[in-house]
Amino acid sequence: xxxxxxxxxxxxxxxxxxxxxxxxxxxxxxxxxxxxxxxxxxxxxxxxxxxxxxxxxxxxxxxxxxxxxxxxxxxxxxxxxxxxxxxxxxxxxxxxxxxxxxxxxxxxxxxxxxxxxxxxxxxxxxxxxxxxxxxxxxxxxxxxxxxxxxx
Numbered sequence: 001x002x003x004x005x006x007x008x009x010x011x012x013x014x015x016x017x018x019x020x021x022x023x024x025x026x027x028x029x030x031x032x033x034x035x036x037x038x039x040x041x042x043x044x045x046x047x048x049x050x051x052x053x054x055x056x057x058x059x060x061x062x063x064x065x066x067x068x069x070x071x072x073x074x075x076x077x078x079x080x081x082x083x084x085x086x087x088x089x090x091x092x093x094x095x096x097x098x099x100x101x102x103x104x105x106x107x108x109x110x111x112x113x114x115x116x117x118x119x120x121x122x123x124x125x126x127x128x129x130x131x132x133x134x135x136x137x138x139x140x141x142x143x144x145x146x147x148x149x150x151x
Contacts, residue, residue, distance in 0.1 A: 009088040009111035016129065023079050023131045034073045041066035079131040086124045088113040 041050050041064065049064035089111035097105040117124050136144075 007113050012110040012112050019081055027076055030074055077133050081129045084117050084124045084126050085112040085114055
């Protein structure tokens, strides 16, 4: 590397947004697979459940197949991501704070160097990010409950 070569720098906020997006995309994929697994138990033309006729004693039952199989699914609970980075620069930004009469408010973005870092370097920091799944917000749970009462 020459004396005037620059190492690329990445804003820590962009790194965090990218990691958050990756976790959200994986969660959406799991949800889509769960919906796909459930939809195969209904007729696509009229939405009636796919059923199997069973004879129990003298009675003949029309049992939905959905009730006969396990519906376990994968879910992300906690995701932990670790990486090492070096602070390469600090970029300051100002914007009008509408909550305080448009007074200028500043914030800083840490510009991180991610390349050429060795495990033995002592001027780097280890960043640990934990994404944790939270419970469904109460408002969404209430809407779901009300919807289910209508069925």
